[in-house]
Amino acid sequence: MPSLAPGRPCAICGKPAVDTFRPFCSQRCKNVDLHRWLSGRYAVPAVEAEEDELGLAEPEEAPPPRRRGPLDGA
Incomplete structure:
Protein backbone atom coordinates (compact mmCIF):
# COMPACT_ATOMS: atom_id res chain seq x y z
CA MET A 1 0.00 0.00 0.00
CA PRO A 2 1.37 3.47 -0.86
CA SER A 3 2.45 5.68 1.97
CA LEU A 4 0.05 8.23 3.37
CA ALA A 5 0.65 11.81 2.24
CA PRO A 6 1.51 14.00 5.22
CA GLY A 7 -0.62 16.98 6.04
CA SER A 26 -8.47 6.47 -3.45
CA GLN A 27 -9.36 6.17 -7.12
CA ARG A 28 -13.03 6.37 -6.12
CA CYS A 29 -12.65 9.80 -4.51
CA LYS A 30 -10.56 10.93 -7.49
CA ASN A 31 -13.39 9.87 -9.84
CA VAL A 32 -16.04 11.56 -7.66
CA ASP A 33 -14.11 14.82 -7.96
CA LEU A 34 -13.74 14.44 -11.74
CA HIS A 35 -17.48 13.79 -12.10
CA ARG A 36 -18.26 16.94 -10.11
CA TRP A 37 -16.11 19.02 -12.48
CA LEU A 38 -17.54 17.42 -15.64
CA SER A 39 -21.15 17.74 -14.49
CA GLY A 40 -20.74 21.45 -13.73
CA ARG A 41 -21.12 21.17 -9.98
CA TYR A 42 -17.78 22.92 -9.61
CA ALA A 43 -17.16 26.11 -11.54
CA VAL A 44 -14.43 28.69 -11.65
CA PRO A 45 -15.96 32.17 -11.36
CA ALA A 46 -15.00 34.63 -14.06
CA VAL A 47 -15.58 38.32 -14.54
CA GLU A 48 -16.08 39.29 -18.15
CA ALA A 49 -14.40 42.50 -19.23
CA GLU A 50 -16.30 45.21 -21.03
CA GLU A 51 -15.53 45.63 -24.72
CA ASP A 52 -14.12 49.10 -24.05
CA GLU A 53 -11.60 47.63 -21.59
CA LEU A 54 -10.44 45.12 -24.18
CA GLY A 55 -9.98 47.81 -26.82
CA LEU A 56 -12.49 46.27 -29.20
CA ALA A 57 -14.38 48.48 -31.59
CA GLU A 58 -18.11 48.16 -32.06
CA PRO A 59 -18.83 45.78 -34.94
CA GLU A 60 -20.31 47.39 -38.02
CA GLU A 61 -23.73 46.13 -38.96
CA ALA A 62 -23.65 43.98 -42.04
CA PRO A 63 -26.35 44.47 -44.63
CA PRO A 64 -29.00 41.75 -44.62
CA PRO A 65 -28.33 38.91 -47.05
CA ARG A 66 -29.81 39.48 -50.49
CA ARG A 67 -32.49 37.04 -51.54
CA ARG A 68 -32.18 35.54 -54.95
CA GLY A 69 -35.21 35.78 -57.13
CA PRO A 70 -36.28 33.87 -60.26
CA LEU A 71 -34.69 36.52 -62.52
CA ASP A 72 -31.25 36.32 -60.87
CA GLY A 73 -30.18 33.30 -62.87
CA ALA A 74 -30.46 30.89 -60.01
Whole structure:
Protein backbone atom coordinates (compact mmCIF):
# COMPACT_ATOMS: atom_id res chain seq x y z
CA MET A 1 0.00 0.00 0.00
CA PRO A 2 1.37 3.47 -0.86
CA SER A 3 2.45 5.68 1.97
CA LEU A 4 0.05 8.23 3.37
CA ALA A 5 0.65 11.81 2.24
CA PRO A 6 1.51 14.00 5.22
CA GLY A 7 -0.62 16.98 6.04
CA ARG A 8 -3.89 17.33 4.19
CA PRO A 9 -6.82 14.91 4.29
CA CYS A 10 -8.66 13.64 1.20
CA ALA A 11 -10.46 16.48 -0.56
CA ILE A 12 -13.65 14.39 -0.86
CA CYS A 13 -14.08 12.21 2.23
CA GLY A 14 -11.56 13.57 4.74
CA LYS A 15 -9.54 10.35 5.18
CA PRO A 16 -5.75 10.64 5.03
CA ALA A 17 -4.60 11.26 1.44
CA VAL A 18 -2.44 8.65 -0.31
CA ASP A 19 0.59 9.68 -2.42
CA THR A 20 -0.66 7.73 -5.45
CA PHE A 21 -4.01 9.56 -5.55
CA ARG A 22 -3.05 12.84 -3.81
CA PRO A 23 -4.95 14.98 -2.85
CA PHE A 24 -7.38 12.03 -2.60
CA CYS A 25 -7.33 8.78 -0.64
CA SER A 26 -8.47 6.47 -3.45
CA GLN A 27 -9.36 6.17 -7.12
CA ARG A 28 -13.03 6.37 -6.12
CA CYS A 29 -12.65 9.80 -4.51
CA LYS A 30 -10.56 10.93 -7.49
CA ASN A 31 -13.39 9.87 -9.84
CA VAL A 32 -16.04 11.56 -7.66
CA ASP A 33 -14.11 14.82 -7.96
CA LEU A 34 -13.74 14.44 -11.74
CA HIS A 35 -17.48 13.79 -12.10
CA ARG A 36 -18.26 16.94 -10.11
CA TRP A 37 -16.11 19.02 -12.48
CA LEU A 38 -17.54 17.42 -15.64
CA SER A 39 -21.15 17.74 -14.49
CA GLY A 40 -20.74 21.45 -13.73
CA ARG A 41 -21.12 21.17 -9.98
CA TYR A 42 -17.78 22.92 -9.61
CA ALA A 43 -17.16 26.11 -11.54
CA VAL A 44 -14.43 28.69 -11.65
CA PRO A 45 -15.96 32.17 -11.36
CA ALA A 46 -15.00 34.63 -14.06
CA VAL A 47 -15.58 38.32 -14.54
CA GLU A 48 -16.08 39.29 -18.15
CA ALA A 49 -14.40 42.50 -19.23
CA GLU A 50 -16.30 45.21 -21.03
CA GLU A 51 -15.53 45.63 -24.72
CA ASP A 52 -14.12 49.10 -24.05
CA GLU A 53 -11.60 47.63 -21.59
CA LEU A 54 -10.44 45.12 -24.18
CA GLY A 55 -9.98 47.81 -26.82
CA LEU A 56 -12.49 46.27 -29.20
CA ALA A 57 -14.38 48.48 -31.59
CA GLU A 58 -18.11 48.16 -32.06
CA PRO A 59 -18.83 45.78 -34.94
CA GLU A 60 -20.31 47.39 -38.02
CA GLU A 61 -23.73 46.13 -38.96
CA ALA A 62 -23.65 43.98 -42.04
CA PRO A 63 -26.35 44.47 -44.63
CA PRO A 64 -29.00 41.75 -44.62
CA PRO A 65 -28.33 38.91 -47.05
CA ARG A 66 -29.81 39.48 -50.49
CA ARG A 67 -32.49 37.04 -51.54
CA ARG A 68 -32.18 35.54 -54.95
CA GLY A 69 -35.21 35.78 -57.13
CA PRO A 70 -36.28 33.87 -60.26
CA LEU A 71 -34.69 36.52 -62.52
CA ASP A 72 -31.25 36.32 -60.87
CA GLY A 73 -30.18 33.30 -62.87
CA ALA A 74 -30.46 30.89 -60.01
